[in-house]
Amino acid sequence: MNYLATFLIAGPLLWLLNWAWALYRNYRNAKLSGLPVLICPFSPDGFPYLIIKVPLKPLLELIPICRPGIQVSIMGWEHADRYTLHEKYGRVFILVNPARNEMWCADPDTAQLILARRREFPQLDMATTIMSTFGKNVITANGEDWGRQRRIVVPNLNERISEAVWTETSHQANKMVEYMLQRPDNGEAESVSSLRAIAINVLSLVGYGQPKPFKPQKLCQDPTAVMSYTDVVSLCGELIVLAAFVPSWILRLSIMPKLLQTLGVAMERLPTLTAEMLDEQRAHSDGHQRDHFVSQLVRLSDAGKTGETTAQYLTEEEIAGNLFLFTAAGFDTTGNTLGFAVTWLAAQPEWQRWTQEELDCVLGKHGMHDYATVFPKLTRCLAVMYETLRLNPAATHIGRTVHEPISLTIGDKQHLLQPPLTAYINNSTLHTLPEIWGSDSLEFRPSRWIITPSSGPPSQLGDEKLVTPQKGAFNGWSGGPRVCPGQKMSQVEFVTVIATVFSKCNIEPILREGETMESASGHLMHMIQDTQMRLTMQFKHPREVRLKWRKR
Template identity: 55%
Template sequence: MNPLFTALLVGPLLWVGNWIWCLYRNYRAAKLSGLPVLLSPFAPDGMPYLLIKGPLRPLLETILPFPGIRVSIFGWEFRDRHELHDRVGPAFILATPDLNELWCADPAMAQVILARRKDFVQLPIASKIMSFLGGNILTADGEDWARQRRLVAPNLNERISEKVWSESMEQANQMVDYMLRQPGGASRDVISGLRAIAINVLGQVGYGEPKPFKPMELPRDPAAAEKSTYVEAISLCAELLVFAALIPSKFMRMSFMPKALQTLAVAVENIPGLTKEMLEQERKRIASSHSGSGSRDNLMSMLVRLSDAGKSGDKQQSGLAGEAGPHGQYLTDDEISGNLFVFTGAGFDTTANTLAYAITLLAAYPQWQEWIQEELDRVLGEQEQTESPDYNTTYPQLARCLAVMLETLRLYPPVLHVSRSIKTSQTIRTAEDKSYFIQGPCVVYINNPALHTYKSIWGEDSLEFRPSRWITKGADGAEEELITPARGTFSPWSGGPRVCPGQKMSQVEFVTVMAAIFRQCNIEPVPNKEKGETMDQAKKRMLVLTEDSMPRLTLQMNKPEEVYLRWVRR
């Protein structure tokens, strides 16, 4: 028999045999867990399946009988919410030819997974993507994570929150003025405007770079990207993060590549130089402050002072809360770069998209605008609408504004799942004396959309937008207080020791923007007159836009430009 013919015949047979054996082996390992098992014939992250599964999702789900096909396609959690878990169980194993995946929507199990940070570590591919500009608090594990947490987290304090409050108020007031100046108060720039607020707040709080409000326009061609600022370059990377992290910039620069990727390549190549220049300038400012010229107080200056003081062992010189001094207790420049990217890219995208969903939902449900305006009128009283209220006395009283954020995050969590992985087999024992053996290595996902919409936890209206579910009367029956959900049932900022250190910053920014907008305005959808659309139909269209979403860096609407709203002064 011809050797070439033999190779062509035997090669595929060997590949199929290995595929069947791997799937069978992993299925047996999954059965040991005691959990329900679903099968996927494809490795979810394998090529070329990774490239085709999204566009071909309807076809794949129709022609392939494997129940795990749906689970293997990115974004299924948002499409299904709690439905699949209702049928299969609160936790199950997806057996694949590569690594098995544990999908958890069991609050007790989720709580254990998030608490055991040394056993359930960051997913390697997620760490690779999020650390492409340097190691950071999000991607680090073990003692490296503990060191960064000790140094960074204590400095995201009330001093930073107060700056977030004042800058958010200023930016939101400018946005209101911009919207009211549009013909008839109607604008399609609402979502880009909210993204501008988020990035401008980070520019001021993170880097001491104030910028006046205007709807966000990122560079869209390589020539414009050459002149982009650090914040603009980071924003481009956040928008196309997977490409930025995994595809070499030289390849993206090639003439046959789409212009968007060529533009991204320029931004990626410019970031190291922009970062170095920023750090050098900040160190010069800090040195000048020692001679009486004054220093800035922002996130970058804190990280630089903390790092330099740690290297020299001078904790008092830093003036910060971190434990600087002993060898290794400082941030390298690479880690400063990585942490600035995480706080800028991830912080910008999560807050901006939460604001986008909230504003669109409030336009569809005007009764909740009135609900938060009752609170604003009570708390702010006769203050001028453009006056910036005091942070320390006002923010704690705006429980309804924060409830709107929590309800938005419940239905539209920016991160659909909290990802972890295990390298060796682990036993998960819950408070209910249940025990599950998970054979390693294995990928672990905590399914936020399912946990956030279970009827047994959130009630029969679990899929409805009802911010008042988060409010209860205080002990004296007068002041309203926020409800604290049961542990393991609500994790938009992750949970356990690795809870997001920027949680308070994002809450302050969201509440401030809500307060600034709705103390001055009401918003409503603009009906499509050409189609004879009524106001009720326009409101329903807003809800369709929120459901037409896909996860990118975070969950985002596919057609944000169709959020067309009218702003009316109260």
């Protein structure tokens, strides 16, 4: 009995002492840095705080000293807040908590510095754990491993594939327009899923040589259904956090919702589907050279293993991991950016007309056939992409880990960063700071990306140039040596979809009963803010984005 009483008293007491010591140690480290400090008494990712922090937020915020810290501990805070908190507490501050301090950075020079120094600021541990669920890959690697993988992976995404991306995207987008215009209900709730379908279908052809007919993307909810490699990857990518932390046998239990059972089955099928695809590539590799990135990846990697051409190689696990990364990261990012952009243009028809001015001029002269001539002239379409990624970045923050003490210059001061620390580059704030983007920084205004010559002849549509943003202020595709290698591919795909769709259609919100055009546009804008973080940021209620497609 005495033992039990001692245990019941000593257990919580030890936990409390441990908690107080950890909080004090981290607070002391944060103060040593000389940066502003916010405090959250709980570990943001710790259990059970992870579960209670959202419902109990109003209660927790009653402790005044912790109010801003509690706000920052809630995932996605930066996107809801934009720049208010940083304006109050500084461009760079530290969130102290008992587990691992977090440095939040909304200073362009510091952001650029962190992205540039990849050895001192390696990839975030949590991202590594989640993204290596289906095999290690370039995004989870650091140091020499990263360099070796990146040298093999990046050449697969060079300019050579742009033309294929242009052609396939154009084909898919035309099919989508036909589908939308023929539907009696005008595909009203299917706009977002259709745009995502294009992104996955383009990857399927350009990546694996597997053509897929256009149809709006639906997550498979039938564990017995036949699923292709890309179907399986898109499901696993969509639910990546569950896939990373819950074993497939639990997901497959019959008490689980059908979607999770299907995820469980997909996770178990993925290794076999990957192996079959690689076997197929190898079986055909000796005859004709195929030009998809799975075949190039296998060729380069195998050549490295046998010493034929280079000492570079990928293990079988890394090939599988990189294929998963390409498909999941490549499709989710581009698909969601298209969804946000089309919704912005539907909510703000003046920008739709602005884009169409360029399309009428450029496509009127050249048509859509020649990628090399037409793509560089569609600057406004590209500006729409930059503006969308500014306000709806796929990555609202980019995380890096600090394992060793680092001295960092911020402004004209030196700051000592003590591990364990996570450094977050806060894109949601950097992309909207009024000092950088102007007093209308929260508004969708794609023309901010266009250079209008102040002297000389007035700029001609089709010859406009894109603004180069201040370094570190726009990180839509990240920056530094780890910059996204799919940047150009995603731009070609995005521009092709926007050009095809808006040269043929006008898109507007569907009015519900009693609604005016103004309130319906307001509803769309609310949908654009009502987002959730899955693999990347996406609509929380994609079917609520109800759009009418009209033939022009």
